[in-house]
Amino acid sequence: MDIETYMHTLGRAAREASRAMARAETRVKDLALMKMAAAIERDAERLLAANARDLEAARAAGLSEALIDRLTLTPKTIAGMAEGLRQIAALPDPVGGITDLNYRPSGIQVGRMRVPLGVIGIIYEARPNVTADAAGLCLKSGNAAILRGGSEALHSNQAIAACVREGLAAAGLPEAAVQVVETADRAAVGHLITMKQYVDVIVPRGGKGLIERVSAEARVPVIKHLHGNCHVYVDDRADAAKAVRIVENAKTQRYGTCNTAESLLVARGIAERLLPELGRMLAGHGVEMRCCPEALAILTRTEIAGARLVPATEADWSEEYLAPIIAVKVVDGLDAAIAHINAYGSQHTDAIVTEDYSRARRFLREVDSSSVMVNASTRFADGFEYGLGAEIGISTDKIHARGPVGLEGLTSQKWVVLGDGHVRG
Numbered sequence: 001m002d003i004e005t006y007m008h009t010l011g012r013a014a015r016e017a018s019r020a021m022a023r024a025e026t027r028v029k030d031l032a033l034m035k036m037a038a039a040i041e042r043d044a045e046r047l048l049a050a051n052a053r054d055l056e057a058a059r060a061a062g063l064s065e066a067l068i069d070r071l072t073l074t075p076k077t078i079a080g081m082a083e084g085l086r087q088i089a090a091l092p093d094p095v096g097g098i099t100d101l102n103y104r105p106s107g108i109q110v111g112r113m114r115v116p117l118g119v120i121g122i123i124y125e126a127r128p129n130v131t132a133d134a135a136g137l138c139l140k141s142g143n144a145a146i147l148r149g150g151s152e153a154l155h156s157n158q159a160i161a162a163c164v165r166e167g168l169a170a171a172g173l174p175e176a177a178v179q180v181v182e183t184a185d186r187a188a189v190g191h192l193i194t195m196k197q198y199v200d201v202i203v204p205r206g207g208k209g210l211i212e213r214v215s216a217e218a219r220v221p222v223i224k225h226l227h228g229n230c231h232v233y234v235d236d237r238a239d240a241a242k243a244v245r246i247v248e249n250a251k252t253q254r255y256g257t258c259n260t261a262e263s264l265l266v267a268r269g270i271a272e273r274l275l276p277e278l279g280r281m282l283a284g285h286g287v288e289m290r291c292c293p294e295a296l297a298i299l300t301r302t303e304i305a306g307a308r309l310v311p312a313t314e315a316d317w318s319e320e321y322l323a324p325i326i327a328v329k330v331v332d333g334l335d336a337a338i339a340h341i342n343a344y345g346s347q348h349t350d351a352i353v354t355e356d357y358s359r360a361r362r363f364l365r366e367v368d369s370s371s372v373m374v375n376a377s378t379r380f381a382d383g384f385e386y387g388l389g390a391e392i393g394i395s396t397d398k399i400h401a402r403g404p405v406g407l408e409g410l411t412s413q414k415w416v417v418l419g420d421g422h423v424r425g
Contacts, residue, residue, distance in 0.1 A: 003183065003185050003187045003188055003191060004187075004191055006183065006188075007181075007188055007191035007192060007195065008191070008195065008198070010146055010176075010179050010181065011119070011146070011192075011195045011197070011198030011199060012198060013176035013179065014119045014144040014145070014146050014176055014177075014179060014198060014199075015118075015119055015144070015197075015198045016174070016176065017144040017174040017176040017177040018116070018118045018119050018143060018144035018177075020173065020174050020177070021116065021139070021142050021143060021144050021173070021174075021177050022095070022115070022116050022118075022142050024142065024173060026093040026095075028171050028172065028173065029089075029093070029139055029140055029142075029171070029173075030089040030140075031170070031171040032139060032167045032168050032170065032171035032173055033085045033086070033088055033089040033136055033139060033140065033167065034085070034086065034089055034167075035166065035167035035170040035171060036085050036132070036135070036136065036163055036164055036166070036167030036168075037081075037082040037083075037085040037086050037089075037167075038082075038167075039162075039163035039166045039167060040078060040081055040082045040085070040132060040160065040163045041078070041079070041082045043159070043162075043163055044075060044078045044079075046159055047073060047078055047156065047159050047160065048073060048074075048075070048078070050155040050156050050158070050159035051071075051072065051073040051128065051155070051156045051159075053155045054071060054128075054152060054153050054154065054155050054156050055068065055071060055072060057152070058071055058152050061152075063152060065256075066255060066256035066322040066323060067125075067126050067152070067256070069254070069255070069256040070125075070126035070127045070256050070257075071126045071127070071128070071152055071153055071156075073128055073129070073156060077129055080129070080384075081129050081132040081133070081160075082132075084132065084133055084136065084384060085132060085136045087384075088136040088137060088140045088407070089136075089140070091140065091388075091407060093140065093407075094114045094141060094407050094408055094411050095114060095115065095116060095141065095142040095411065096113065096114065096115075097113065097114045098111045098112065098113045098114075098416060099111060099112055099114075099413075100112055101418075106422060106424065106425075107419070107420075107422055108417050108418065108419045108422050109417070109418040109419070110415065110416075110417055110418075111415075111416050111418075112413040112414065112415055112416065113413065113414055113415075113416045114408070114411045114412070114413055115142075115411060115412055115413070115414055116141055116142035116143045116410070116411055116412075117141075117143055117200045117201050117410055117411060117412055118143060118144070118200035118201075119143065119144045119145070119146065119198055119199050119200050120134075120138050120143050120144070120145050120146075120199070120200065120201050120202075120203060120392075120410065121145075121146045121148070121192045121193065121195075121199045121201070121202045121203070121220065122134045122138075122145060122146070122147050122148070122202075122203045122204075122205065122392065122393075123148045123189055123192065123193075123202065123203070123204045123205070123206070123210065123214060124147075124148070124149055124150065124204070124205035124206055125149075125150040125152070125153075125205070125206030125207060125210060126150055126152055126153055126206070127153070127205070128149065128153045128156035128157050128160060130147075130149070130205060131147055131149060131156075131157045131160040131161060131164070131180060132160050132163075132164070133383075133391065133392065134147055134203075134392050135147070135164045135178045137391070137392050137406060137407060137410055138177075138178065138392070138410060139168075139173075139177060139178065140407055141407045141410040141411050142411070143410055144176065144177045144178070144179075145177070145178050145179070146179050146181065146192060146199065147161075147178065147179065147180045147181065148180075148181040148188055148189060148192055149180065149181075150184075150206070151184030154184055157180055158180065158182070161178070161180035164178050164180075165178070189213075189214070190217065193214055193217055193218040193219065193220055193222075194217070194218070194219045194220070195220070196219050196220050199220045200220070200221070201220060201221050201222070201223060202214060202218050202220045202221070202222045202223070203222075203223045203224070203392055203393045203405070204222065204224055204393075205392075205393045208226050208227045208320070211224050211225070211226050212226065221400075223392075223393060223395045223397065223400065223401055223405060223409070224393070224395065224396070224397065225258065225346065225347075225348055225370075225393070225394050225395060225396035225397075226346065226396070227258070227320040227346050227348075228257075228258030228259060228260070228262070228320050228346055228348040228349070228394075229262050229263060229318055229319065229320050229344065229345055229346040229348065230250070230258075230259055230260065230261050230262055230263070230345075230346075230348055230349045230350060230351075230378040230381075231261065231262075231263045231264070231265055231337075231340075231341050231345060231350040231351070231378075232246060232247050232250050232251075232261045232263075232264055232265070232350075232351045232352075232353065232378065233265040233266075233267075233331075233334075233337040233341070233350070233351070233352045233353070233363070234247070234264070234265065234266045234267060234270065234274065234278075234353045235267050235270070235333075235334060235337075235352060235353060235354035235356065235359055236267035236268070236269030236270040236333065237354050237355050237356040237359065238267075238270060238274070238353040238354050238355065239353070239355055239375075240270075240273075240274050240277065242353055242375055243274060243278070243353045244274075244277055244278060244281055246351065246353055246375065246376065246377050247261065247264060247278055247281070247282075247353075248281050248282075248285070249377040249379055250351065250377040250378045250379055251264075251282065251285075251287060251326055252282075252285045252287065252324075253377075253379055254379070255321075255322060255323055255324055256322050256323075257322075257379070258320075258348060258394060259348065259349050259371075259378050259379050259380075259381040259382060259394075260322070260378070260379065261326065261351075261377075261378050262319060262320055262321050262325075262326060262327060263317065263326065263327045263328075263329070263344070263345075264278070264326055264327065264328045264329070265329050265330075265331050265337045265340060265341075266278070266295070266328070266329070266330050266331070267330075267331060267332075267333050267334075267337070268294075268330050268331065268332055268333070269333070271294070271295070271298060271330045272298060275295060275298050275299060275302075275328075275330070276298065276299065276302040276304070279298075279299045279302060279304050279307060280302075280304050280307075282307075282326065283304045283305070283306050283307040283308070284306075285324065286306075286308075286324050287308075287324045287325065287326055288308040288309075288310060288324060288325045288326070289307065289308065289309050289310065289325075289326055289328045290310045290311070290312040290313075290316045290325065290326070290327045290328065291309055291310070291311065291312055291327075291328045291329070292312055292328065292329040292330060293311070294330040295328045295329060295330050296309055296311055298330070299328075312327055312328070312329070317329070317340070317344040318344045318346075320346070334359050334362060334363065337352075337363075338362070338363065338366050338367055341367055341369070342366075342367065342368050345367075345368075345369060346396065347368055347369045347370060347396040348369060348370060348371070348381070348394065348396055349369060349370070349371040349372075349373065349378045349381035350367050350369045350371075350372055350373070350378070351372075351373035351374070351375075351376060351377065351378050352373070352374055352375075353375055354374070354375070360374040360375075369396075370394065370395065370396050370402045370403035371403050371404075381394065381403070381404065382404060383404035383405070383406050386403075386404050386406070388404055388406025388407065391404040391405055391406055392405045392406070392409070392410060393405050395409070400412075
């Protein structure tokens with residue numbers, strides 16, 4: 001079967017399955033999720049073995065350490081996949097809920113009902129856990145899904161897909177409700193993003209190149225973010241211990257994630273006192289610092305052992321490194337920090353460290369990002385941490401869904417009108 005025929009076959013099956021999913025009862029969807037979770041835990045060794053094949057091929061192909069980090073499954077991440085599915089099962093089912101129901105002067109009642117989007121196409125690179133997360137979220141929100149993972153995770157994704165199919169079958173739901181594309185041919189993506197007769201929305205998860213391609217070529221609506229240039233701004237009214245702890249976590253907990261801090265802004269009023277301490281901490285983790293002239297001068301005078309200090313270029317202020325590198329800039333204060341973030345940021349996640357309530361409120365209001373934080377690490381920008389059970393992706397768009405996209409982001413609303421023989425006069 002050629003790629004076009006194969007993808008249209010998946011599309012037709014998904015469209016048919018989406019109708020069954022839209023009417024599926026909550027208890028049936030939850031049963032499927034619980035069975036998926038149990039199958040994933042039971043087959044942990046098989047999943048690790050499949051992942052080992054992918055990792056061996058990835059290293060042989062010379063893939064970056066950041067990509068390999070995202071590709072790697074561990075007993076902890078497998079347990080996390082199962083727990084994520086159980087959390088989704090425990091969440092309220094948004095489908096069918098009617099809100100804002102009000103009587104109009106004519107006597108009719110008007111409200112809005114939450115309904116599934118239909119068929120969701122998800123294109124992702126490296127992260128095999130997305131297979132479980134996406135399947136669970138699409139299922140609970142009453143949608144069908146077509147999942148196209150990267151070729152580097154083919155064995156891992158197929159092993160997880162087997163657990164997903166087992167859960168669907170155990171609950172009596174159509175196996176076509178979640179389909180994992182079985183070919184690594186890149187042409188499959190081109191067909192998936194243009195099959196508007198079968199697919200209602202596309203969610204790309206991966207590198208900037210993939211998302212730019214999908215955004216440019218798709219004929220189906222796209223929920224996306226291009227990259228994650230996340231900032232931590234340390235205000236001159238910050239608690240120093242909090243600042244060091246937050247910057248350390250935001251930058252060094254994991255380097256290859258979109259919510260990792262890539263830029264550090266420090267207020268001039270606290271820079272001489274606090275920047276050396278931040279520099280020692282970052283140097284201790286082997287993080288290269290690309291500094292503005294003022295930050296470079298302060299850190300050079302400090303003579304930090306092992307520090308890798310590099311003069312920043314204009315490009316560094318917009319960069320998503322996904323590596324042990326951070327851009328460092330001294331700014332005049334809050335106004336300058338907000339202006340810098342809105343000019344160079346990616347509208348993903350940005351944080352302020354301050355003990356000043358008024359400044360925190362201004363930062364929350366004026367920073368134009370999908371997640372804005374006060375005295376917390378940017379690494380919290382995650383569907384699991386936000387209580388969504390898991391996320392299908394993070395959106396920096398402003399229409400329909402913004403930030404981590406969970407169950408509600410995978411539904412829409414339609415108007416409903418309740419009458420009793422009412423006619424318009």
